[in-house]
Amino acid sequence: MEIALLAAARSSHTTALLPCEEDSGYAIDINFGGKTFEVVFDTGSSDLWLAEQGFKCVNVNMTSVPAANCAFGPLAPPTFQDGKIPNENFNITYGDGEFLTGFMGYENVEVAGITVDKQEVALVNYAYWEGDNITSGLMGFAYPTLTSAYKGTNPAVDNTNTTDALYTNWVFNAIDQGLISPMFSVAMERGSNGGGGQLALGGLPSISYNKTFTSTPLHIVELIPDANAAKNYSFYTILPEGYVLEGAVESFWGPQEIEVERKTDYYAIVDSGTTLMYLPPHIAEEVNALFDPPSVWIEDEGVYENDCNATPPKFAVRINGTDFYINPQDILITGEEGYDPSTGGCLVGIQPSGDGIPNIYGDTFMKNVVAVFDIGASEMRFAPHEYY
Numbered sequence: 001m002e003i004a005l006l007a008a009a010r011s012s013h014t015t016a017l018l019p020c021e022e023d024s025g026y027a028i029d030i031n032f033g034g035k036t037f038e039v040v041f042d043t044g045s046s047d048l049w050l051a052e053q054g055f056k057c058v059n060v061n062m063t064s065v066p067a068a069n070c071a072f073g074p075l076a077p078p079t080f081q082d083g084k085i086p087n088e089n090f091n092i093t094y095g096d097g098e099f100l101t102g103f104m105g106y107e108n109v110e111v112a113g114i115t116v117d118k119q120e121v122a123l124v125n126y127a128y129w130e131g132d133n134i135t136s137g138l139m140g141f142a143y144p145t146l147t148s149a150y151k152g153t154n155p156a157v158d159n160t161n162t163t164d165a166l167y168t169n170w171v172f173n174a175i176d177q178g179l180i181s182p183m184f185s186v187a188m189e190r191g192s193n194g195g196g197g198q199l200a201l202g203g204l205p206s207i208s209y210n211k212t213f214t215s216t217p218l219h220i221v222e223l224i225p226d227a228n229a230a231k232n233y234s235f236y237t238i239l240p241e242g243y244v245l246e247g248a249v250e251s252f253w254g255p256q257e258i259e260v261e262r263k264t265d266y267y268a269i270v271d272s273g274t275t276l277m278y279l280p281p282h283i284a285e286e287v288n289a290l291f292d293p294p295s296v297w298i299e300d301e302g303v304y305e306n307d308c309n310a311t312p313p314k315f316a317v318r319i320n321g322t323d324f325y326i327n328p329q330d331i332l333i334t335g336e337e338g339y340d341p342s343t344g345g346c347l348v349g350i351q352p353s354g355d356g357i358p359n360i361y362g363d364t365f366m367k368n369v370v371a372v373f374d375i376g377a378s379e380m381r382f383a384p385h386e387y388y
Helices: 170-176 281-289
Strands: 002-004 013-016 018-020 025-032 035-042 048-058 084-093 099-111 114-128 137-140 149-151 184-188 197-201 212-217 242-245 268-270 277-279 296-298 303-306 315-319 322-325 345-348 350-352 369-374 379-384
Touching: 013 025, 018 035, 035 048, 048 099, 084 114, 114 170, 242 281, 277 281, 281 303, 281 350, 303 350, 322 379
Parallel strands: 035 137, 048 114, 277 350
Antiparallel strands: 002 212, 013 197, 018 025, 025 035, 025 099, 048 137, 084 099, 084 149, 099 114, 184 197, 184 369, 212 379, 242 315, 296 303, 303 345, 315 322, 369 379
């Protein structure tokens, strides 16, 4: 269903999205305990954490390495202004394998002029992280179901398949306290264009774009082994109708036939914290086969790459009757963020899901839409934002 969204919710506070991690992600500025920090903006997780002074940096094998290897920006003081939470620890592992542990406490946190007092947050004292020397942590905007606090002080004994110390994260506290309307929206823009876009709390971005939106409901789907996520909203998960691919012999629809219209069963997470799109393997394979020349699977890297001057096929995601095309700049990622010096090729923006990776609409998709995360209506809305 297409709807003309003529008015935003009652409160709209905006802040810039800042390209980070060599343009592979986006960050925002926050005020944390009276100090400003730049943090990764992530709609695919729920916690707000900063690395603390004196933290221990390790490699993937949990061997100690110099703190500089984790490449954090400015570090936070190792204390909570509003108190540490006793007998509780922070423990998270991200989809790319990075992991962090620490402790929970309370801080006043401000984003885009909105302050939540005594927000539960984490300070990290142990980390395997591949940072950019600018961002100091991460702020998650997904549902509280995905928060990563656990009872006890020893992360080694946490049962990470079920969070036993759930808490309300920043954006949901801001909603519950009536500080913003129950929505936020994201307009990502390519860093190569000189800007990163905008996050709007409680309303719509103030940038110029086509304000005809297509809506689709959010779904409760167990995409990770988590007992809480199996029965509550967790990720921002949608169900697209299909994919449009120029030159493909077959149409990409799921096996489920519905009398009036066919729908896929390819549930996908809308995730600002993931750089690429991860799609069912047969779809990703066909997309990459239709490049000119065809993409090559790099076994050692586990990704598709191509010549940096290759021509991508036309590709779109169909959501509730509307086709959202992906700009070729995002289907083939050239420049520093996409170039692989070991092969001389460039990373393709569409990769196969599986092996623990769900279908994800990351920045490759989000740079081509304005996305409204309407928590109050349990739906998402998208407007085209392919060219700018």
